[in-house]
Each structure stands twice: as structure tokens, then as C-alpha cells.
Amino acid sequence: MRGAVLYAPGDVRVEERPDPVIVEPTDAIIRLSATCVCGSDLWPYRGVEKLDGAAPMGHEYVGVVEEVGGQVTTIRPGQFVVGSFWASDNTCEICRAGYQSGCVHRVLMGSIGTQSELARIPLADGTLVATPGMPDADLVPSLLAASDVLGTGWFGAVAAAAGPGKTVVVVGDGAVGLCGILAAGQLGAERVIAMSRHAPRQELARRFGATDIVTERGDEGVARIKELTGGLGAHSVIEAVGTQESMTQAIRSTRPGGHVGFVGVSHDVALQGDELFFSLVHLHGGPAPVRQYLPELIGLIxxxxIDPGQVFDLTLPLDQAAEGYRAMDERRAIKALLLP
Amino acid sequence: MRGAVLYAPGDVRVEERPDPVIVEPTDAIIRLSATCVCGSDLWPYRGVEKLDGAAPMGHEYVGVVEEVGGQVTTIRPGQFVVGSFWASDNTCEICRAGYQSGCVHRVLMGSIGTQSELARIPLADGTLVATPGMPDADLVPSLLAASDVLGTGWFGAVAAAAGPGKTVVVVGDGAVGLCGILAAGQLGAERVIAMSRHAPRQELARRFGATDIVTERGDEGVARIKELTGGLGAHSVIEAVGTQESMTQAIRSTRPGGHVGFVGVSHDVALQGDELFFSLVHLHGGPAPVRQYLPELIGLIxxxxIDPGQVFDLTLPLDQAAEGYRAMDERRAIKALLLP
Structure with a gap:
């Protein structure tokens, strides 16, 4: 099969890779209908995360089940399925508490690589959720978004305690931040403030339900949020970047007793204990337990x-994955969908 | 009046200070029935927090109202009252959300000093809670505990989401940690694990409801908690120290999706973003909104x-405050009560 492999920073190639096979009796093999490039794929692409040799890429996926292992009982060949970037058993105590991304048997899909024609999905019964019948083709991008960016934005909004009567700020206008805006609205937030200075992203933020746009950043961004919230700060802030600046901005934009949901993969961030202490905020985040939300998100789609597939503003054949990476790296595209 | 003043690290003196007077029409003057030395008073006493000249000390207090300002409507002379270490209006949006320690008009009682015969209490209507009638003398230590250590331990337990079915770990065996144990039990926790290596504190931890004692610290402490929780970590961890080691231990002892309630005043702590991210814990804490819990705690007392006054294992006349500080600094006493 064809699949994307990162050889070095900036060097993504689509090449022949071995067809996946059932390794564990709990595995499934799927044929991908669509896959995509994630903002987090840019960390190794940019050399910020060290590469340990050539790495298969991708962890977002939707597709049709081709084959299942002998212990798979609920997933069947022919089903259209969506899964998260963590494979999880969905039966352990951590999964049952809603934290499938902390499953005791979890497998990171990025280590398998789903920017490819076929993929092995471990723990298929726990990981995959089948759609009701074969979805219309125009729903595929939104279902693919559910696999990560929508589920992650949703978790950010839940972790930030977005809900009725709340003012929600979203730091970060990438696909996850944009999906966080959509999630905050779906969860009933009264006001959703997008922090963005890019016109096309501002426009999508509005379409996803943002009521206000703030273009200032850092201390000025915090001051603007305070102005907009009677000097108190927002009830809820979704952090969807993962840098020191964005985390600091998120915490300082939140009122005492408010909630920060942080879902940007944290890079070189150190939080000062005394600032966090005196901020009185709630802080929760991490790799999103997307699996928890998949049934609900698939239903909405x-x-x-909801139409989260709008985050894909570039569609390419899988063989042109390198251009997808380049376009996202240069911020020419919000998110690139790849068709195997 | 007599009052304690810290002149330099290790140099606490009780001396004549001016009698407090009504400054704002929302003030009250109380005559203290009892006051005490806080673990957090030891930070400047030990020179860890810089002193900016001689400082009046103390922020915990119970007593009888002597006089009120012209705008005080609910508090009356003659009432026995308990207040928190933050004076708060209890009417602003932050207070109404239960975060009186983040009140937009808050005043830190430590800047006034309550290790004294009399004290001015700002925002008396919002800050003070009167007991039902004059309490029996043997209840005074417990009511004094409610002013800070009990309320702070309670907030730690609430922030850690202690409750039925939960295993709660308490890091720190000072008065706040011990009160956190008591609070976790009152909130219905199934199992409460105290981390302590001091026999008298272990004994009090048991009396307050600890079901297990763990004497290991750091990585070994974390490993022991994992052993006791099926490898997963605790649902809830109360951090009541405020150091890098204790925060790290608390976070690593918590399962994915679990809650850390941190109430030890943070000193020289930096939390690594990636560790926090991948831990998937909830983190909440800070200066406790004790005022929120006072009516309930006064009722229980x-x-x-509940009998949280047991944390006072040393009672001294106010004039011997210096010995109270020394005894706590040398860990000869858990907490020193001072009688004006």
C-alpha cells in the first residue's frame, strides 16, 4: 500500500509500505476513505520534536473495515468506522471513567501511521465506532474531523466547563481552536470570543459560532478579554496552541474560579506554581479522550x-501529502485532507 | 493592645500596638477569643518570604464583635464571629460563584495582623459569620480552625473532588493536610490515605478518618500509592505543602482523569507543561474561599x-507567641493556639 513517511524535518514522502495484517486477535484492518495532516504532525515536521529514524505519519482516520481479528465481536467488515488517535479498550476503569486517552492498554495511532491506504486498528471493539449505514460522501470530512480535531476541541470546551451563561475564550485559531468554538456553542455558551488575526480563520470562527473576535495577543490580549468581561476575565478558556505564551495568556484571561481547558500539545511550557495558585483557576487538559464523545459527535454530524469538516480548506490526493504539510506549515491551509 | 510583630526571620515579638479603629463604614472591630500561628506564617519566619520591614502577624481569628461601622447591617456587637483570612464582600460576581478568596474587593487579613487582642475586620457583613449564640469554650479551638486550616483543607478536598467511592491521598501532614483528611471523610470518601512519617500526626490522621498511612515520599511514595490503587493512582489527591516535590508527588499519584486539589502555598514551584498535559489530571487550588464553607463548618462544629480543634497541640498565652513559632518551626507542635 501507499503511505506517508517522515524521513527528516521537512521531508515527507509517500511510498510503498507493507500492507498491514492482523497482529492481535483484537485488531481490525480498515481501508481509509480519508485521512489528514494534524497540527501536531508539524512538531516533528518542523524539527521541534526529535525524529528517531524514518516514521510513518498520521493518526486521524475514517474508513471501511476490511478484516477483523478472531476476538473482535462488535465491529464487522463492511462497516464505515471512525476512531480516535488513541486506540483504547473502552473497558478498563480509566476508560469507563471517560478517559480513553489514558486507557491502561492504549496504543498511539501515530506510531502506526494512518496517512495511508490501509491501517491496522488495535483494540477494534473499544476504539472504533460505526456510523449508522454508509455515510453520504459530503459527510466524510466532518466524520474525519471527529477523529481528532473536533473531539479534541470538544474536550477542550468540556474541560473549560463551557456551558449556558458562560463567556468562553478560545486561544488558537487552528483546526482544534476552531472546533473548540463550535463545541462551546453546542454546549450552550452565551458568548464565544475567538482570538485570531487571520481573516479566513476569523470568518470560519464566525461560522462556527464565535460572537466576538479579538486580534490582540499576550498581555494586550489578556487586557482586551478583561475589558470584555467587566474586568473579571472569562469563565472558560480553551487553550489550543501549546506554547508558554498561549498557556500564560489562557490562565491570565480566566477569572478566579474559572476553567482553563488546555488541548494544545504542550511544548517547552513551565507553569509557575505561585501564579497558578493565586489565579484560582481550574486547569484540565491533555490528550483528548475523543472516544468518549464519538457516538454523540457522529450523531450530530x-x-x-454540525459541519466541522469546514476546517479542511485543502484536499489533496494522498500522494501529495508533502504539499499538505507545506501548506499547513506556511499557514496557507488550516487543515489538509488527504484522499488515499 | 498587645499584638505580635515579626521584625526579622526568627524574631517575633509581642508588643503594644495601637488599638484598631473603624476606618471604613463597612468595618467591624472584634476582641479575639483565640488566634493562632499558621504554617504559612513560617515562610517569612524562616526568611523564605522576604520581609519589608516589621510586619504585624496572624490572619486566623474568632472573637466577639465590639463595634461596627455605620454601613454594617447584619453583624452586631456582642456576637461571636468567625471569619476567613481574606475579607470579602460576599456580593460580587466572584464571591457569588463561591470564590470569596478572589473577591474583587478582598483584603488580606495578614496585612492587618490578628495575633493580637483586637482586630479590625474589613467588609464585616461579607466576611464574618456569627455562631448560633455564644459557643461553649471547648468549641473555640474548632471554630478557630474553621477560620483557615479546616476551611483550607475542606477546599482542598472539594478541589480534589473527594466523595463517595473515591480513594483520596493527602500529601502533607500539617494542620491543613490533617483537616483535608477530615474533610475527605466528611465528603464521603471511601478510602483516605495519609502520607506521613510522624507518629503523633499519623495518630491524629487516623482519628480524623485516614484509613491508610504511607510513610514513603517522592518517587517511592508515588509507587506505593500506585500499588494501593491497582496501578492506576488515586482518584483524588490533596496537596498541602507547596513545594516542587510535593506538587510533583501529588500529580504523579493521581490517575488519568483524577483531581489534584492544591492548597499548600506554592513556593518555587514550576510545573512542566508536558508532564501535566500527559497526566490528564484536573488541577485546582489556591487560596481557599473559606467563607464559602463557614456556615456549613460552623454547623458541623x-x-x-467534627472536632478539628485537635490540630492545636500547643496552647500559649499571646505573649508567648514566639515560642509558638519556634515549636512549629521545629515541628514540636502541629499548630499553636494563642490566647490573648
């Missing part, structure tokens, strides 16, 4: 109540 | 359902 198939009922056409 | 006056009904003799």
Missing part, C-alpha cells in the same frame, strides 16, 4: 447539525 | 459532628 449524521443529523447535519 | 456546633453540632459536635
Amino acid at each position: 449524521c443529523d447535519r447539525k | 456546633c453540632d459536635r459532628k
